[in-house]
Amino acid sequence: MKHVYFVGDWQPCTGLMEQLQIQGVLISLLPPDFQPAGDLLVVRLSSPQAADLLREREIPWVAWIDLSDPALVTQAYSAGAQAVFPENTPQEVLLAFVQRFLEAHNPSLPLEPLEKAIQRRYQKGDTILLSENSILEVQEGIIAQTMVHQDGSEVLLGLFGPHTLVVPHPADTCYIQLIAHTNATLLIQPWSTAALDPRFTSKLRSRLQQMEAWAAMQARPHLDQRVLGILSLLAEQFGVECERGELIQVRITHTQLASAVGATRSTITRTLGDLKLQERLFTLDTEDGERYCLPRWEPGHHGLPCSAGYPAEVVSGT
Numbered sequence: 037m038k039h040v041y042f043v044g045d046w047q048p049c050t051g052l053m054e055q056l057q058i059q060g061v062l063i064s065l066l067p068p069d070f071q072p073a074g075d076l077l078v079v080r081l082s083s084p085q086a087a088d089l090l091r092e093r094e095i096p097w098v099a100w101i102d103l104s105d106p107a108l109v110t111q112a113y114s115a116g117a118q119a120v121f122p123e124n125t126p127q128e129v130l131l132a133f134v135q136r137f138l139e140a141h142n143p144s145l146p147l148e149p150l151e152k153a154i155q156r157r158y159q160k161g162d163t164i165l166l167s168e169n170s171i172l173e174v175q176e177g178i179i180a181q182t183m184v185h186q187d188g189s190e191v192l193l194g195l196f197g198p199h200t201l202v203v204p205h206p207a208d209t210c211y212i213q214l215i216a217h218t219n220a221t222l223l224i225q226p227w228s229t230a231a232l233d234p235r236f237t238s239k240l241r242s243r244l245q246q247m248e249a250w251a252a253m254q255a256r257p258h259l260d261q262r263v264l265g266i267l268s269l270l271a272e273q274f275g276v277e278c279e280r281g282e283l284i285q286v287r288i289t290h291t292q293l294a295s296a297v298g299a300t301r302s303t304i305t306r307t308l309g310d311l312k313l314q315e316r317l318f319t320l321d322t323e324d325g326e327r328y329c330l331p332r333w334e335p336g337h338h339g340l341p342c343s344a345g346y347p348a349e350v351v352s353g354t
Contacts, residue, residue, distance in 0.1 A: 038060075038061045038062065038075045038138050039061070039062045039064065039075050039076075040056060040061055040062070040063055040064075040075060040076045040077075040078060040134065040138075041063075041064045041076070041077045041078070041095070042063065042064070042077075042078050042079075042080075043077060043078070043079045043080065044079055044080030044081065044082070044086070049078065049080070049100075049127075051127045052078075052127045052130050052131055052134070055127075055131050056131070056134065059135075061138070075095075075096075075138055076095070076096055076097065076098070076134065076137060076138065077090070077095050077096070077097035077098070078097070078098055078100065078130075078134070079097055079098070079099050079100065079117075080099075080100050080101070081099045081100070081101040081108060081112055082101070083108070084107060084108055084111040088111070088115060090115050090116065090117075091115040091116060096118050096137075097116070097117060097118065098117060098118050098119045098120070098121065098133070098134075098137075099112040099117045099119070099120045099121065100121045100123065100125065100130070101120060101121070101122070101123060118137065119133065121133075128161065129184060129190060131163070132163055132184060132213050132215075133184055133211065135163060135165070135213075136184070136211050136213060139165070152225075152226070152229065153223060153224065153225040153226075153229055153230075154223075154224050154225075155175070155221060155222070155223055155224075156221070156222050156224060157219070157220070157221050157222075158177075158179075158216040158219070158220045158221075158222065159216060159219055160216050160217070160218050160219050161215065161216060162215070162216045163213060163214070163215060164179060164213075164214040164215065164216060164222070165214075166204035166214070166224065167204070168204055168206060169226055169227055170204060170224050170225060170226055170227070171201060171202070171203055171204070171224075171225055171226075171227055171230045172201070172202050172204075172222045172223065172224045172225075173199065173200070173201050173202075173222065173223045173225070173230075173239070174196050174197055174198050174199065174200045174202070174220060174221075174222055175198060175221045175222060175223050176198060176219075176220060176221040177197075177198075177216065177217070177218040177219050177220030177221060178195055178196065178197050178216075178217040178218045178220065178274075178286055179195070179196050179202065179214055179215065179216055179217055179220055179222070180192060180194070180195050180196075180214070180215045180216075180217040180292075181193040181194045181195075181196070181202070181212065181213070181214055181215075182212070182213055182215060182295075183210060183211060183212050183213075184211040184213065185211075189295070190295050191295050191296070191298075192292050192293075192295045192296040193212070193250065193296075194246065194247070194250050195217060195270060195273070195274075195286060195288070196273075197273050197274060197286075199239070200239075200242075200243065200246075200273075201230075201236075201239045201240055201242075201243045202214065202243070203243070217286075246269070249269055250266070250269060252265075253265030253266050253268075253269060254266070254296070254297060254298065259297060259299055259303070259307055260307055260310070260311060260316075262297040262298070262299075263293065263297055263304070263307055263308070263311070264311070264316065264317070264330070266293065266296050266297060267284060267293075267317070267328055267330060268330065268333060270284050270286060270288065270328075271284050271330055271333055271335075272335055273286075274286040275330075275333070278329060280318050280329050280331055281318070281329050281330050281331035281332065281333055282329065282330045282333040283320065283327055283328075283329045284327055284328045284329070284330070285327065286327075287324055287325045287326075287327070288328075289325070290304050290305050290308070293308075315331060316330075316331070316332070317329070317330065317331070318331060
């Protein structure tokens with residue numbers, strides 16, 4: 037059984053502890069001067085002196101602190117912290133980091149190899165874990181692929197709808213994770229089984245083209261170009277024609293869009309406002325948040341699976 041220790045003010049960590057316990061992780065609360073022997077130490081740091089107490093620990097540890105004190109961040113990394121998270125980091129981000137860390141540093145406890153195709157359902161926000169010999173295909177709903185930085189910030193690497201193949205990333209320091217963006221139904225298969233599908237090659241080619249296209253849009257020199265580029269790729273997958281152009285039938289927040297294009301949320305909000313004034317972008321308010329509409333849009337040639345022909349409940353996972 038994996039063992040995670042919590043040191044310091046543990047009250048804000050109760051949600052994280054509950055989720056880890058549900059997954060079978062043993063949780064212990066310790067005083068700062070205790071010498072534990074386990075898999076990971078999660079520390080609520082409040083002073084450089086507290087970081088110094090952890091300098092000689094053999095157990096790997098991560099810090100959860102107030103990043104308004106740059107000296108404390110520097111001190112934590114200098115004392116050997118694996119990662120430093122700001123105090124307002126969402127607990128689901130911390131949970132995903134701990135899961136990936138435990139998986140990467142416990143090679144003796146891998147996920148069971150998949151022997152046959154299985155169908156699994158995930159709720160919105162669930163983390164999707166796969167063994168390295170498996171590959172998934174989205175049947176209903178949408179999943180997101182993100183990369184978690186050491187400071188807890190995330191970068192959106194893509195959204196995948198029905199008929200998209202997604203390959204699991206090895207457990208390493210890239211900290212790439214899959215999250216259910218909506219309720220989702222996935223078909224998970226061994227590579228050997230998936231390769232028997234006569235459409236497998238074309239689906240895999242589409243996935244590679246999608247990765248290249250996403251990277252190309254992120255590399256555009258100007259922020260407005262990156263924003264419109266990412267939205268145009270989402271329109272290829274989730275767009276439907278409407279009176280004002282191409283309506284993207286997937287919810288993406290300002291924060292998620294900012295993470296995809298390398299900007300802050302406030303900057304994205306201003307950029308979206310500018311694009312609306314220039315009539316290069318419109319938004320439509322719905323019960324589930326705003327949707328983006330591109331008035332001047334031509335579909336690309338990336339071979340992306342299009343969800344426009346599917347019922348709304350298939351795309352949304354409802």
